[in-house]
Amino acid sequence: MASSSTSVVVSNKEKENKNTKKVTLKSSDGESFEVDESVAMESQTIKHIIEDGHYSSLALSLSVKTTMASSSTSVVVSNKEKENKNTKKVTLKSSDGESFEVDESVAMESQTIKHIIEDGCANNEIPLPNVTSGILSRVIEYCKKHKEAAGESEPSVTSYTSNSTTNPLTEWDTEFVKVDQNTLFDLILAANYLDIKGLLDLTCKTVADMMKGKTPQEIRETFHIKNDYTPEEEAEVRKENQWAFE
């Protein structure tokens, strides 16, 4: 059981952090475990061996039996899962100079940031000149919540063939977009710039819902849009909308 859970967790980590260095730990009875170097270095013993360079690229022989090694590995890895102090962090800097330190995995919800990190241009601090601190803090909140939810394996009861789900995340999302109009549009722009598909879809749908059931004049009033139709032009379009097609 312990060894199976180890392998599952490690492969998740592989997806998140590409190009991380790996080491192979070999127990006394011959079984090998490949883990991230950072994970293995939880053990001070292993850490020293690695730092002293006293190992071949492939194996560290340990005088520990399979079960012991695998169980301690799984404990180590699950600690990592809980995103303690040892997870990699990045700093995001807003346009007005405020810095936000977040877990790398959370920041990588943004495809834009993900590419910056992968291209190696991170240098610990990533400047975001198009996003103010107020908006950035909200975006980070969204990414954190959605990252967390993805990690949990709680099944939600989904409706067969229907669109509704009892996903608690939907309710959190609904509350999240209950903001003033300026903030909502700023969130759209930020989600677009940072390339966060979920947030962009959510905010766009919110604006769309604000238009449903409204007459053109009501839409104009909601969004302070100027009517640049002449009365004749407007009547023409209205007629065409009514009579030409469904």
Add this chain to the structure above:
Amino acid sequence: MKKQKSIILKMDEPLPISNPFDLLTEEIILAILDSLNDDAFAKKSFSLVCKSFYFIESRHRKTLRPLSTDLVLRTLKRYRFVSELDLSLCPRVDDAALTQIASSRSSLRSINLSRSRLFTHNGLSSLVANCAGLVEIDLSNRAELTDTAAAAIAEAKNLERLSLARCKMITDMGIGCVAVGCKKLRFINLKWCLRVSDLGVGLIAMKCKQIRAMDLSYVPITEKCLPPILELEHLEDLVLEGCPGIDDAGLATLKHSSKSLKTLNMSNCQNVSHVGLSSLTYGAEYLQHLFLAYSLSVTSDLAKCLHNISGLQSIKLDGCSVTTSGMKAIGNWLASLKELGLSKCLGVTDECLSFLVQTHKELRKLDITCCRKITYASIDSITNSCTSLTSLRMESCSLVSKDAFVLIGQRCRFLEELDVTDNEIDNEGLKSISRCSKLLTLKLGICSNITDDGLTHVANGCSKLKELDLYRSSGITDEGITAIAHGCPALEMINIAYNDKITDTSLIFLSKCMLLKAIEIRGCHSVSSVGLSAIVMECRQLMVLDIKKCTNINDNGMIPVAQFSKNLKQINLSYCSVTDVGLLALASIKRLQCMTILHLSGLTPNGLAAALLACRGLTKVKLHTSFKPLLPQSLFEYMEARGCVLHWRDKAFQVEMDPKRWEIALWKKS
């Protein structure tokens, strides 16, 4: 004329944004419009807001459903990216029109000509010649098309989806041309093509290797065309509904079955039993959906041949006779069903139903309409095991006692659809059901034990309700309807037919439900033009209006309908106190397609003729035979040429409100 305001800004206050959309790219606005794709009204409102929105919307629209052939070209000029054209509302499309459309939109991918007449194979040829990217053509119901038309279609080399349902003149020759020409065909519908046989269908199967779905309902094929069909690598969906030539003996000759089949429909196949079915399903490890309505008997033999199909999700056995051993064998299946149809099945008892639901705990949809032997015990078992139910249909389960309905509300919280028409449910049951906050459709027709109290609970608990049916539920009054109007703003369809206690007050309050699309208030004696005016003024999305036998509604009610209900498609005015004037007023509703006008109090032949001529969008009219000899023959010919069908009815004027003695039946029941 905007007033110029001078605004004194403080240093660190944000500028008021004039139009937040100015900051968004067109790409983002198009994404916002994507979310409005299901809401035609919203998109039209959007286009009227300002000119830039007009242009963005005109670049967004991909699908167009024109209301008249004359305006198609002009509308296509406005919408230059439309690639799907649905002409089902344009009855007159001749070759010239089709050619013009094709040459002005060569990027067309999909066209629906299922209700259009007058075009011939010539028009189809130029369509196919101009639109090389054509992927989908719907020619259903075009009974006048011959093999020449099929040959013209065969030139559409990229065709993937083709419907020739009810094209009764097309033979194997035409289908053969299609088979040879349209190599990329994925979906073909040949329902009711009575002149097509094994030869044509076999050719399709042999030449069109990409086929995913075939509908061969009622086609006179035999088992001879099945081997090449079953060998199709990608076949997922096969419909053999009502095929008279398919029987057990023939099916027994099949050597292989389809490995890829996911959906099989053998409804109405009277000559097929479990023996034949097992030949088709043997080895069909991916089978998910099985439709066997009104066909074989559900015995343990049948259940055994389906036992090993672990992916089976839904099975419809409506109208089949069922044995206890058969039901129990289904209860032993490997698969965990999500959907089960047992509507009108003889032989369903508490014992076997309870056993079955205990294994199939993941059921989402269950239909036990007219299972008249089941009692409280079945509902107890169902609600205990299948807590994820989203749809339960149990019309006329007459032995189920009222306590059972309390269980439904307590245990099945995810219900979205509930049909308890003609049952013993009372207010306690309704109170419990009101806890199902996700309920979208609730049918409470002919439930004589419910009153406003119960309905008020529903109004408070089920705020997402879209459809409410209270047909002949005589315990409901204005009070209950008012509560619903307040509590269910998303209501789209309501039926409160044959209830004398419903007055104008109900309609006035229902006008709050601005999304209402269908209103049925047949036989509501106490409703007048006042109530009708109030509701049509607010509910602009109204499409279906049934006010039959509302004798207090007169011409005064028709004028507001004409003025406000611009989206009305269907109206039933029989027995109303409407005269020529009122009927003619309705002519201004361009969308009006379907009208039932029997026994209008003030209709004259002249008025009728004028109305028929003036309502240009009509496709179907039900009227009384007494008018037939009083109108000129040329009028009928003109109507037919325009695409409108006249249905003549000979019903005698019914003086009583309740000719079928419903009231007495219900009184006897309680």
